[in-house]
Amino acid sequence: MTLVSLVFTAARTGRYTEAGLVQLLAVERARNAELGITGILALDDANVIGVTEGPADVVHARVREVAADPGNVDVQIVVDDPIEERAYADWSIAFRTEDPAIRALPGFVDLFDPERAPDPDANASRSAALLEWFRRTPPEQLSTRRSATxxxxxxxxxxxxxxxxxxxxxxxxxxxxxxxxxxxxxxxxxxxTLPLLLAATLASWLEQVIAPLAPIAASEGTIAWLRALVVAFAEDPALDRLIVSSLAPAADPGEAAGEDFLTTYRAFRASIRAALEQDVLAGREPDTMDPQKGAQQLLALFDGLRIQNLFDPEPDMAATFVRAAVRLRTGWSEPYRD
Missing domain, CATH: 1.10.10.60 (Homeodomain-like)
Known part of the structure; x- marks a missing residue:
């Protein structure tokens, strides 16, 4: 088995929320541990550098996933070297934060701490040197390539x-x-037109929020995935305001952008249904549950609570969602009667 150390850089078309980055740490750290990948992912503003170590085929497949993510642009592999020993014991993440609770999380590296000493390996390792360069370069200088986006x-x-x-x-x-x-x-x-722009914006924005959390559906189930999305949406209420504003054009047969809004909505509902189908196969949900009806019910709960939250903020939306979803699951254990 050939081990490699691969370094890639990229620019994000949008920025993760802090909650999204914390969730990314938990999901990707677990997944990379299963794949035998070690290294670090560092994000500064919209700039990204990743050092990825592991079996060559696994590492290359993971970086192809990064390049295929529509939220990433200008993905470039700058180092791809065979190695005999790993430089990292596990996989970690680094980003700027003032939250001491986040800094204490397993797998978080406070790379951007101004008091952090220079990496002594930077003179001997290309990957360490590039990470040190990324840490010391102001983000606005790194961001110049986004003009080519x-x-x-x-x-x-x-x-x-x-x-x-x-x-x-x-x-x-x-x-x-x-x-x-x-x-x-x-x-x-x-x-x-503005409605056509807003419809495309909604699709892009949802992709940026949903894509990093999608692995939760496979590892923990649909309800855990939607709970994570409730938290992510609550961190960025402007997205929900756009969703609410899209209801009128989506229902207007004379609006050219209406079908675009509906396509985005139906695609999300289909993803919930597909996740529920996998839950049934994995034994997380009973086989008496109809995934199509279950998706309708969960989406009604997911949307309804978030819309209410815009007018009457709920201090713990995630807990409210889970309590209601648990009641839905009780009903799923019984056969449907039309």
Missing amino acids: PVRERVLQASIDVLRDVGPSRASLTAVAERAGLTVDEVTSHFP
């Missing part, structure tokens, strides 16, 4: 930023163009 992706990220600032009712093509550093004509060449 495809225009469509720049527009979508600018749209997310504008929606976070002012919400869907005050967003405009002009504001998005200014945020992206583009002209309005450049924006409208990709998205002729």
Whole structure:
């Protein structure tokens, strides 16, 4: 078996929330342990560097997954060397945080601590040298390559930023163009109307939130996955405001963007159904549960609680969701009667 040390860099089209990064640490640390992968993933603003060690075929497959993620652009492999011994005992993550609880988490490395001493291996190891370079380089210098990001992706990220600032009712093509550093004509060449832009933004934004948490469905089940999503959505309420604002155009047969909104909604419902089907096969849910009906019920609960939370904030949305989901599961143990 050939061991390799691979270093890749990338730029994120959007930024993880702190809660999303904590969840990423838990999920990816467990998965990489199963795969025999060690190393570190460091994120600073929208900039990413990863040092990945392990069996060559496994490491290369994992980096292909990184490159296939639509949230990553300009993925580049800068080192791919065979090694005899690993430099890392396990897999860890590093990002900027002021939260002492996060800093104490297993697998978190406080790489960006200004008091951190230089890595003594930086002069002997290419991967250590690159990680040290990443740590010491200001993020705005690392971010210059994002100007090469495809225009469509720049527009979508600018749209997310504008929606976070002012919400869907005050967003405009002009504001998005200014945020992206583009002209309005450049924006409208990709998205002729604001509703079409908002529909595409919703699909992109959901992908950024959902994709990092998707492995939870396979390892822990659908309800655990949706619980993690409840937490992630609560961290970024602007996303839920966009979802609520999309209801009217989605239901309007005369709105050109309506079908795009519906496609996004149906795709998410289908992913819940597919996850429930796997739960039944794995024995996590009873075979008396109809995955199609179960998906409808969970999505109604998932959406309903989050919409209520916009008007009447719930201090622990995740616990509320789990309590209600447990009651649904009790009913799933009984055969459906039409």
